[in-house]
Ligand SMILES: C[S+](C)CC[C@H](N)C(=O)O
């Protein structure tokens with residue numbers, strides 16, 4: 249008899265969900281649909297200061313829609329971002345902690361209300377602490393270009409991410425979600441930080457893609473994933489906030505490049521104009537299309553599927569319903 253390998257919370261959830269877990273959808277998008285004004289360098293993280301109740305409401309809406317994983321409101325919540333609003337380092341750290349607590353409280357209250365309801369189809373959700381890329385913090389659209397300029401090196405990226413990662417981990421999420429990573433250098437920084445900080449919870453690293461083939465920097469995903477494959481601190485890799493029509497071929501590509509679980513949560517297909525700070529119309533998937541494609545993406549091997557910007561709870565409902573039909 250061999251010794252059974254200890255599984256992670258993420259693997260257990262994927263199993264419980266029947267082989268493919270559902271992530272929530274566009275978080276900032278849903279805040280805006282409720283009237284939140286996030287045209288600010290902090291983007292959705294502005295609500296951590298202005299309207300934490302709305303954050304919890306959005307988490308609950310995604311749980312009701314069938315999300316197995318909630319991504320926290322910390323995508324663009326950074327200590328330098330909070331400092332430039334005149335907050336102290338301590339206040340900034342409390343806001344980061346708040347992003348995790350709001351999601352954990354929403355998850356616990358939702359699960360307490362459902363767990364004894366006969367015949368319900370929900371899983372107790374996991375909370376993934378969002379760590380948006382350096383480009384997200386720059387608020388200039390560079391999470392979709394990967395152009396950080398000549399002054400940004402590995403150490404600078406690690407310095408940027410380190411304290412936020414420490415505070416988020418300390419707040420007790422179930423996993424870490426690095427989102428819209430646009431280049432190999434930042435992937436390397438994330439991997440090294442996970443190692444240096446001895447992070448014990450599972451994590452995923454997701455890239456953006458604007459051509460459906462490569463990272464936004466133009467570097468190949470082979471180059472980006474080679475760095476990640478060497479680390480056992482990263483449990484899953486994938487794509488977020490990229491057009492849904494790229495996803496099928498990217499799942500196939502990632503299957504060839506890694507043994508890690510593949511995570512995909514595309515946006516609606518609209519394109520972010522980083523200068524004008526608005527979404528431009530383009531080829532989009534509607535909710536029905538997301539439902540249909542989710543099954544295809546699952547059959548191609550994706551283990552975690554959800555939506556990113558411009559997707560909503562009805563998108564997640566369509567995905568979750570489609571994946572539960574057998
Ligand atoms: C995922 S993008 C739409 C987030 C917003 C961007 N970082 C900005 O602040 O302009």
Ligand SMILES: N[C@@H](CCS)C(=O)O
Pocket residue numbers: 273274275276277292319320323378427428489556557
């Ligand atoms: N978790 C973030 C990602 C933005 S790309 C959100 O959904 O708003």
Ligand SMILES: [Zn+2]
Pocket residue numbers: 488489515556557
């Ligand atoms: Zn997005």
